[in-house]
Amino acid sequence: MQEAAASAHAEISSDRCTSLSESGNLSTAPPTHASKPLAQGVNMASNLEHVPQDTSRKNRKYFTQVQPSFFVQQPVVQLEFLDNSDPTKGRVVRKKAREWVALNKKKASTSGGRKREAPKRKDHAVQRTDSVVATRQGQSLSPTGRRVVTPLGPLRDISGQKFDPFDVLPNVGRKIDHIxxxxxxxxxxxxxxxxxxxxWRSLQPFKQPSPHNSVLRAMATERVSFILWLFATTLIRDGMTGNWWSQECVHFYTIGLQExxxxxxxxxxxxxxxxxxxxxxxTACSNFAxxxxxxxxxxxxxxxxxxLxxxxxxxxGLMSCNSFTRKATVWCEFHVAAQQSAAPKLPYCPPPAADPLPEPIAASSRRLTSTTxxxxxxxxxxxxxIILQLHQLSLSAIPPAANGVHQLDHRLSRTLYDTEWTLLQVLDAQRSTPALFSxxxxxxxxxxxxxxWTAVxxxxxxxRLCDLLITRLKASICTLLAQSRNSTPGSADDGAAEAGAQPGAYAYLITWSLFVGAAIASCGPRPEYGWFKEEFWVQMGMHEEGVGDREWLRGILGYFPITDALFGLGVASLGFP
Structure with missing residues (x-):
């Protein structure tokens, strides 16, 4: 009787465990009393020793479904992939970046312990410290003691004082970071x-740019100016590689025209x-295109x-604009005036004069001008x-940077404007009354x-503007060569008899003009390049001292304005030994 009761009790316990495991409540239902489950477990263990092992699928199901009462769960990493064809991809990336920054700040603020209270200071010390901090941050204190914040420009980063077009540039509907x-x-x-x-931080980390002398800052203020600036930049970029009017350039041109x-x-x-x-x-874009x-x-x-x-x-109207607008409008109109060989229509409003040039450069410029x-x-x-100013600009030319961009000293800004303005006045007079000039x-x-335009x-x-200038230079050299080679040593040609000079005295001027024309004409498929190169070597054969090396050629060209960059380009294009 006892053995039968024990066997029945074991079967009932086994069925009860199986039913609980199938219902899924065994792993999660806590015991009501601590002593009863322990005693039941001992009795079940002693009774199961006499029960044969059941290897059926029904009993193994318990071990596959059971879960512990607690466990450590790692968060599931959710990957988000970007669509490269989406024009708003940059906006999505910036939005996610801001969310992560805000989340990290929130975690840092909540996880931090109790902040240590700062020691109390006297009133005058606090007021003095606030004044120093406000001065360093570009702020000031009002007479009432309240802090007055000086607004920064939209393209300024507060931390590094650098241009930062992050999320402040006008929306144009497509990605512009590469531009x-x-x-x-x-x-x-x-x-x-x-x-x-x-x-650009990697190029000049110690130079602080002026917000009032920036093309990007001036053009990014309104949508119409920003789109036209994008058109100008893409046109220059593609034009330098010979790919005029690319798809991106035409897109900005169309939108810019509508705006x-x-x-x-x-x-x-x-x-x-x-x-x-x-x-x-x-105006400038249409001209140099x-x-x-x-x-x-x-x-x-x-x-x-x-x-108006x-x-x-x-x-x-010009004086009502800021200094950068005056400088930009006057120079952009120089493009059209140079194309027409005419005087500008706008009144001359140059940038203010900067510090004078160093005395060695000024003395060398005067000496070279006398030689010329x-x-x-x-x-x-x-x-x-004009020759004096070109010598000053040539001697002060900065070598190209590591990225190949040519730079001009800020002290020569006024000299550059004065030189081009004077040249346009002379060209206008020569075009209107050519008989008065030799x-x-x-x-x-x-x-x-x-x-x-090219060297300075x-x-x-x-x-395209260089095409017109090269064609006009070729025409003027042809006239001078024809008159110089057809004249006799004793003729009064171009005032040479009055000055006691022979037509061969202009050989250095012709050599310099041919060298400049050949160097610029070699950049691109221009038909004038072959003519300039041939005439240059013909002119080289007419020198009495013969043709020397590159140092000799540099000495010949040094009688006139010349830069190292133009000399290197001309020597390479002419195949000079």
Missing amino acids: VEYFLTSCPEEVPCCDDRYA MQKASTRSVTQYTDSFFCALACF GQWKPAELHRDAMVRALE KGDGSAMK LSLVPNAPEPLPY PVQICLTEACQLYM RCLPPIL
Whole structure:
């Protein structure tokens, strides 16, 4: 009887465990009393010794479904993949970055212990410390003791005082990070002597850019100016590789044209500096891309807008703008004036004069100017002044940076503007009354104009504006060569008899002009390159002392303005030994 009862009790216990395991409540239901489960477990263990092992699937199911009363669970990492074709990919990345930063700050604030209270200080010490901190942060204290914060520009990073276009640039509907990076690292200066190249931290870490002398800051204020700046930057980038009017460039051109049409309908009181910068940008882009008629139309619209702003006076309209807008509009109009060989329509409003040049550079410039004028007799004013300024700009030229971008010293900004303004006045006079100028003077002026735009201003030689300047220089050299080679030693040609010089005295001027033309014409498929190269070697054979090495050639060209960058380009293009 006892054995039968024990066997029945074991079967009942086994069935009860199986039913509990199937229902899933065994692993999670806590025991009500501590002593009963322990006693039951002992009795079950003693009774199961007499029960044969059951290897059925039903009993093993308990071990596969049972879970411990507690366990450590790792968070599941959820991967999110970006769609590279999504134009808002950059916005998604920035949004996720902000979320992680906010989450980490929240964790740091909640996990930290009790903060240690700072020791109490006296009132005058606290007030003095607040004043120092406010001064360092660009703030000031009002008479009432409240802190007045000076607003920073939208493109300034508070920590590093660098340009930071993070989430503040106008939305244009597509990714523009590569355009901004190209502009800050590899793009030629769109306006002379600006501080945009110092905004890239890896290039000039110790140079603080000025927010009032930045192309990016001025053009990113409004949507219309920013889109036209994107068009200009992409046009320069693609034009330097010969890929004019790429798909990206045409896209920004189309949107920029629509935005400009909308902006032109605003009232005169709403003509802002960004609006004038947008007109100037459109003018310059059309000009160096070879669209001469649209460039003239945009220039006329810019002049008309400034006249409306100044109640009929363009000078008043210019003076109502900030210093950067005046500098940018005047220089962009120089593009159209150089294309037309005419005087500018805007009144001359140059940047303020900077510190004078060092005395060694000024003395060398005067000495070289005297040498140049001795080889070009009877040079009327203002040609001697132009030659002097070109020598100053050449001697002060900064070698190209590691990224290949040419730079110009900020102290020469006023000199650069004065030189181009004077050259345009001389070219306008020569175009209107050519009979009053000799072929020597015309050739010298055209050579100085091409040299100023390419060697000093560092305009990429592949741009369309250089095509016109090269063609005009070739025409002036042809006239001078024909007159020089057909003249006799005793003829009164171009005033040579009055100066007691022979036509061969202009050989150095012709050599310098041919060298400059050949160096610039070699950049791109220009038909004038072959002519310049052939005539240069013919002119080399006419020198009495014979042809020497590169140092000899540098001495010959040193009588006129020359830079190391242009000399290296010309020697390579001419195949000089």
